[in-house]
Amino acid sequence: MPLLARSGWFARQPAALQRRLAAAGRVVSLAAGQWVYSQGDEGTGLCALLSGALRLEVALDAERDVLIGIATPPAILGQTQRRGGGPRIVTTRANVPSRVLLIADDALERVAAAEPGVWRAVNELVYAQLEEMTRVAARLLIQGPAARVAWRLLQIADGTEARIGQADLAELTGLSRKTVNAHLAAFEAAGAITRGYRGVRIVDASALSRMIG
Structure with a gap:
């Protein structure tokens, strides 16, 4: 999928790992408002946005959800519990009709059988997401x-x-x-x-x- 190569994280991975990740996922079409996953979900993995836009929301309590970001292509989001991670920390749903490539934990395990470096790559992705949210918070404080x-x-x-x-x-x-x-x-x-x-x-x-x- 040429669009995936526009992601800096994906483009930095070895070609063999890129091919296996692309082949391991399943493409899902989403209607506006449709959930991809919810905060607290135990099922984790990666989500690559192919078209459209995704809302990233966090529940502060039972009464209030807060919009913290809008993801656009070629964003790749996610995490995994297979190497010490926890459940989903944000709710992600389609802001407009969208298409995503979902790579679940089981699929990542299959990729790892041939490309064990996938776990290092996922750690890099999680770090990049943390770095981005830290920069967002800093900007909102000073601007x-x-x-x-x-x-x-x-x-x-x-x-x-x-x-x-x-x-x-x-x-x-x-x-x-x-x-x-x-x-x-x-x-x-x-x-x-x-x-x-x-x-x-x-x-x-x-x-x-x-x-x-």
């Missing part, structure tokens, strides 16, 4: 409101399209919808974006980058 909105748009855009509603963008930036709407209007007036019914089109990525500082 001003306009910079947060601009950065999130660039982060979740698939090409020039950021398919996200204002409510989700507000949650991802820790701002009110009114504040997000005001910044989007300013970005549009500056020629950096255009707003649409299904999201935001990025017209000038360099202009958005300058707003981040």
